[in-house]
Amino acid sequence: MIPRIYIPADSGALALGAEKVAKAIASELAERGIEAKIVRNGSRGAYFLEPMVEVATANGRIAYGPVKPSDVKSLFDSGFLTGGPHKRWLGAPDKIPFLAKQTRLTFARCGVIDPLSLESYKKHGGLDGLTNALALTPAAIVAQVTESGLRGRGGAGFPTGIKWKTVLDTVGDRKYIVCNADEGDSGTFADRMIMEGDPFVLIEGMTIAGIATGATKGFVYVRSEYPHAVAMMNKAVEVARKAGVLGASVLGSPYTFDMEIRVGAGAYVCGEETALLDSLEGKRGMVRAKPPLPAHKGLFGKPTVINNVISLASVPVIMDKGAAFYKDFGMGRSRGTIPIQIAGNIRYGGLFEAAFGMTLGEIVDDIGGGTTTGRPVKAVQVGGPLGAYFPRALFDTPFDYEAFAAKDGLIGHAGIVVFDDTADMLKQARFAMEFCAIESCGKCTPCRIGSTRGVETIDKLAAGIEPEKNLALVTDLCNTMKFGSLCALGGFTPYPVMSSITHFPDDFKPAPVRVAAE
Amino acid sequence: MPMQPASTEITSRTTAIIQELKGLEGPLLPILHGIQEEFGHVPQDALPVIAEALNISRAEVHGVVTFYHDYRSHPAGRHVLKVCQAESCQSMGSDAIAAKLKQLLGIGFHETTRDGSVTLEPVYCLGLCACSPAAMLDGEVIGRLDDEKLDEIVAEVRS
Numbered sequence: 001m002i003p004r005i006y007i008p009a010d011s012g013a014l015a016l017g018a019e020k021v022a023k024a025i026a027s028e029l030a031e032r033g034i035e036a037k038i039v040r041n042g043s044r045g046a047y048f049l050e051p052m053v054e055v056a057t058a059n060g061r062i063a064y065g066p067v068k069p070s071d072v073k074s075l076f077d078s079g080f081l082t083g084g085p086h087k088r089w090l091g092a093p094d095k096i097p098f099l100a101k102q103t104r105l106t107f108a109r110c111g112v113i114d115p116l117s118l119e120s121y122k123k124h125g126g127l128d129g130l131t132n133a134l135a136l137t138p139a140a141i142v143a144q145v146t147e148s149g150l151r152g153r154g155g156a157g158f159p160t161g162i163k164w165k166t167v168l169d170t171v172g173d174r175k176y177i178v179c180n181a182d183e184g185d186s187g188t189f190a191d192r193m194i195m196e197g198d199p200f201v202l203i204e205g206m207t208i209a210g211i212a213t214g215a216t217k218g219f220v221y222v223r224s225e226y227p228h229a230v231a232m233m234n235k236a237v238e239v240a241r242k243a244g245v246l247g248a249s250v251l252g253s254p255y256t257f258d259m260e261i262r263v264g265a266g267a268y269v270c271g272e273e274t275a276l277l278d279s280l281e282g283k284r285g286m287v288r289a290k291p292p293l294p295a296h297k298g299l300f301g302k303p304t305v306i307n308n309v310i311s312l313a314s315v316p317v318i319m320d321k322g323a324a325f326y327k328d329f330g331m332g333r334s335r336g337t338i339p340i341q342i343a344g345n346i347r348y349g350g351l352f353e354a355a356f357g358m359t360l361g362e363i364v365d366d367i368g369g370g371t372t373t374g375r376p377v378k379a380v381q382v383g384g385p386l387g388a389y390f391p392r393a394l395f396d397t398p399f400d401y402e403a404f405a406a407k408d409g410l411i412g413h414a415g416i417v418v419f420d421d422t423a424d425m426l427k428q429a430r431f432a433m434e435f436c437a438i439e440s441c442g443k444c445t446p447c448r449i450g451s452t453r454g455v456e457t458i459d460k461l462a463a464g465i466e467p468e469k470n471l472a473l474v475t476d477l478c479n480t481m482k483f484g485s486l487c488a489l490g491g492f493t494p495y496p497v498m499s500s501i502t503h504f505p506d507d508f509k510p511a512p513v514r515v516a517a518e
Numbered sequence: 519m520p521m522q523p524a525s526t527e528i529t530s531r532t533t534a535i536i537q538e539l540k541g542l543e544g545p546l547l548p549i550l551h552g553i554q555e556e557f558g559h560v561p562q563d564a565l566p567v568i569a570e571a572l573n574i575s576r577a578e579v580h581g582v583v584t585f586y587h588d589y590r591s592h593p594a595g596r597h598v599l600k601v602c603q604a605e606s607c608q609s610m611g612s613d614a615i616a617a618k619l620k621q622l623l624g625i626g627f628h629e630t631t632r633d634g635s636v637t638l639e640p641v642y643c644l645g646l647c648a649c650s651p652a653a654m655l656d657g658e659v660i661g662r663l664d665d666e667k668l669d670e671i672v673a674e675v676r677s
Binding site: 011014016045048183184186187188217224225227228262263264265266267268279281283300341343344345350384385417418419420423428435441 | 542543544545546547548550551572578581582585586587588589604605606607608609610641642643644645646647648649650652654657658659660661662
């Protein structure tokens with residue numbers, strides 16, 4: 001048997017030197033005259049171990065990491081092709097605690113298979129969901145997705161099945177499935193990982209969505225900051241077309257479905273669904289007023305399903321194992337699993353897929369291992385630039401849509417960014433306003449003007465000018481933005497601002513007092 | 519600095535790109551991406567050609583080009599260095615990273631060095647948040663930036 005070596009080509013692994021490791025391994029193989037197959041897989045998401053190289057042995061896979069190019073010679077010397085001992089030896093990847101503790105449903109194959117091998121995809125349960133879906137009526141597929149309790153993983157948490165039902169019930173000569181892959185929230189990378197590590201699961205999910213709603217055309221709108229994901233998706237669509245997964249007859253059925261990958265142009269607001277639709281149409285990415293809902297009048301005025309990458313990529317497992325199986329995970333009205341992205345100043349950073357219900361403290365302290373700087377955790381921002389900053393006092397909050405809303409926060413796209421005690425929360429609040437000002441589409445006044453006034457007012461606070469008056473002004477401004485903005489950009493910017501003010505009041509005290517307190 | 523192509527040349531190359539992509543649904547962004555890839559920026563002279571071909575006003579094309587951060591009105595340096603300034607990287611000292619790069623290169627954000635070697639830009643998230651602070655040099659991703667890596671980057675763009 002020719003040995004197989006898995007070296008991730010995931011952006012995160014590449015950023016940590018995976019390409020140099022791959023080159024070193026290839027040249028070492030050539031030098032030693034060993035024949036082996038190098039597979040460029042995605043990442044399993046344990047980024048503190050990347051680049052993580054795996055070898056397929058008679059006793060299953062053995063992982064080594066984090067591998068540096070300088071380790072490669074000694075890896076060969078220790079017989080790593082048969083799982084030999086080495087200082088980078090990690091053992092079976094599924095037994096690595098960070099990975100063993102997870103419930104991998106959506107990410108079951110990510111980092112395991114060759115992302116562009118449809119054969120490998122099928123061997124690991126791929127296309128089973130689509131095959132099951134093809135045996136059902138569209139209404140029955142929609143009913144399964146509704147029954148599973150799947151809610152929009154982009155952040156809004158709207159029930160996916162209800163969205164699909166609206167599109168199914170709307171008459172249209174042409175309908176679209178649009179995948180929102182404009183993953184702009186800092187602290188999130190789940191969409192990128194799945195597109196780079198298991199692109200077929202997204203294609204399968206979108207195809208099921210098409211069959212369920214009567215849509216024949218899909219678009220994936222990927223942000224331009226993700227060139228590797230764009231390249232991978234384009235290649236995967238090509239493979240899927242050749243294999244008859246996409247095209248005039250999906251897997252030989254009477255259904256037609258095809259899709260295109262489109263690239264954004266660096267506008268954060270295009271992650272908002274209606275701005276994304278305008279952008280796809282070739283316009284400025286301006287937010288649309290709702291109604292009409294995209295499900296009624298979406299892309300080019302046609303009925304459109306617009307879902308996040310993870311929502312769509314979770315559909316195949318639901319159709320494969322059944323709604324009841326998926327629904328069994330989770331808590332309250334948050335069913336199934338959620339890929340939590342642990343980021344920022346964190347020792348064990350990466351993607352952790354788990355059923356809803358873990359507390360924030362478990363995620364940050366037990367799984368993440370605290371800060372990488374070794375200093376105490378001061379604040380954790382959950383849900384991207386529009387998410388609230390949580391203090392340690394709220395670490396008992398369970399990861400659940402409603403529980404986070406009850407604490408004036410949101411889980412958003414499930415990214416969490418950890419800050420140590422050197423963080424200045426006034427600076428973070430100011431950044432939230434500044435970011436909103438940079439990225440506002442400009443259509444509504446509270447967002448366009450409010451964010452700029454917010455920056456100015458927080459600057460006055462920092463300078464110690466009429467602190468009480470200006471603090472009241474920021475609070476009032478946040479209230480206006482929250483209730484008066486057209487979309488979540490202006491509407492949610494108050495979350496990071498107000499949570500900073502509420503939970504870290506000392507950081508907003510006038511400068512002399514702040515200095516004295518330190 | 520790269521030579522600016524003459525306007526007739528811009529017209530003919532732009533027309534070729536439009537012909538290739540015009541059949542797409544919502545072709546404007548793909549066309550603009552194609553033009554930027556061809557010229558390194560979106561030349562003013564290309565705008566009326568696009569407007570004419572897509573039967574929209576020149577103002578509409580201008581509106582779209584200026585809305586998106588990615589489209590450049592002038593060519594960038596030979597290298598483009600994007601440094602993440604979003605929250606995750608902030609938590610790992612991206613402010614200091616940016617300050618050091620500005621000092622080493624002698625330019626600010628959105629500026630190009632006088633010798634045309636590099637353009638420095640902020641970016642808001644590269645999706646490398648578990649290996650912050652991060653940057654992207656000519657499309658290649660770099661994580662866990664430290665002084666050593668910054669020196670390597672600066673040496674590379676200067677070479």
